[in-house]
Amino acid sequence: MSRAEAEKAARLVGLEADGLGFLRRLPSADVRRFREQASAALNDGAPEMLDRIAAATKLVPAGIAAAISQKALGPRLAAAVAGRLEASRAADIIAKLPVSFTAESCAHLDPRKIAGIVDRLDEGLVVRIAVVLAERRDHLTMGRFVGHMRDQVLGRILEQVGDTDVLRAGFYVDQPERLPRILELMGDERLASLVRAAAAAGLWEEALAVAAAVGGEQRLRIAQLTARLDGPELASLVRVTHEAGLWETLLPLVALLGEEDRLAVARLEPLREPQVLAGVVRAVVATGLWGEFLPLAGVLPADARKVVADAAAGLGDAELDALVREVDKQDLWELVLPLVELMDETGKQRIFDLPAFQDQPAP
Structure with missing residues (x-):
């Protein structure tokens, strides 16, 4: 939906959620292409300083690199540096960082690097990061990562986050083709709970976005559960x-x-x-x-x-x-x-x- 894409674009350039509200009038596919192009330009045009910092981190143990990231760089700059590293090296450093720091950094990571890094992180760490993001109500960042997670990790996360968190993260998901599998992992009882949560919390736009991304029996079941409220x-x-x-x-x-x-x-x-x-x-x-x-x-x-x-x-x-x-x-x-x-x-x-x-x- 265009609202989700407009809010993602606003986050990318450091504006409030409605900072690029005019984009909502455009097709969501067009807004997404604009956001992806802007993200690539911002990350590819990073200053040489980032490359020098990234090169320096290869010369020290991961624990020391993590301490430097936390004390000297901060979440935004640390994410930018992580995007210049090989995925395995970035994962080694992330494993040494506090979960709260990593969760804050996730919002600034080059989306093209997410899959490679997430795939190399310990499953328990990924779950803890997701829970912290949910606690912070940073569902937009959750949506960026959901599509890159293995089924086992998704299942563990679903057990630890609430229905409204699932709906909001689903609204922002960058890989909506993964939503049918996520609904499978939840099961029918949890799906019914999500529909009730959408009604109770006024999250109908989020619920409709999820429904639009699935088909067949899943979409029919959502329609039936909703009609019987x-x-x-x-x-x-x-x-x-x-x-x-x-x-x-x-x-x-x-x-x-x-x-x-x-x-x-x-x-x-x-x-x-x-x-x-x-x-x-x-x-x-x-x-x-x-x-x-x-x-x-x-x-x-x-x-x-x-x-x-x-x-x-x-x-x-x-x-x-x-x-x-x-x-x-x-x-x-x-x-x-x-x-x-x-x-x-x-x-x-x-x-x-x-x-x-x-x-x-x-x-």
Whole structure:
């Protein structure tokens, strides 16, 4: 998600989390590429002084190098030097440092060096570092390292950190392709606990980011667990989705639900509010997620379906034509015609006059 990538970029250049908030309006993939390029430029353009310090550390025992790092360099500079060392040598020095110092340094390590160093550290040390990062609420740094950890280490860490820590670290993870395996390691009971934690702590954006990174049975299970929360908890998800513009992430989850669970979502109070429903329609128009949205629209209460119909009828000519073409492409007329029936005569006529509708039976 763009928010996570914007916050990572802000951290990289030493700004507060919202310091580069304007980046949130850009595609997350573009922001990530920008961040990676900036990180490479910052690390590759390091002064020669770092190379001299790194060369000097090779001449002394790891314990002495660790003492110098702690007393003379500090966490940021020590991380920069570690990035200039061979991974094995950096790991030897890290093993001699206090865990708290290493945890603080991790935030500044060249991300391209993480895998090689983590793979050479003692598993117990990696677990202790992760726990300290969680205690410090430095979930962004946790997210940088998660994808480079072996299953056994991840399992031990999951046992020692809380559900909200897992959600927040998952939100910032740099290797989202590892999230399906992490969910496997957690098991079904812990996954249910994560969903409840998301509701209790208001971490819906984080939970949706995790759900978007997995597929198949895992995504279905997250959708089912969420749909079966209490009404107020589920309503809070809809409100967060509306306020943060996350319908593109939520609607595919709703589309996975069976009829009973979909009805539970459709009955939610926020989905009776015109501004929320209009926001959903705008998001669907922008993303083309009609196949995901129309099954939900079909089970909304009558007054809510009328709001959706009016919002669709009020679209601009180009948007309305694109809607009908997408409906025709996906053969969704059986779902959309009941909405057309709820439009006023002007709205109906606009639909009937569109070229894409000409071959369709009138409602």
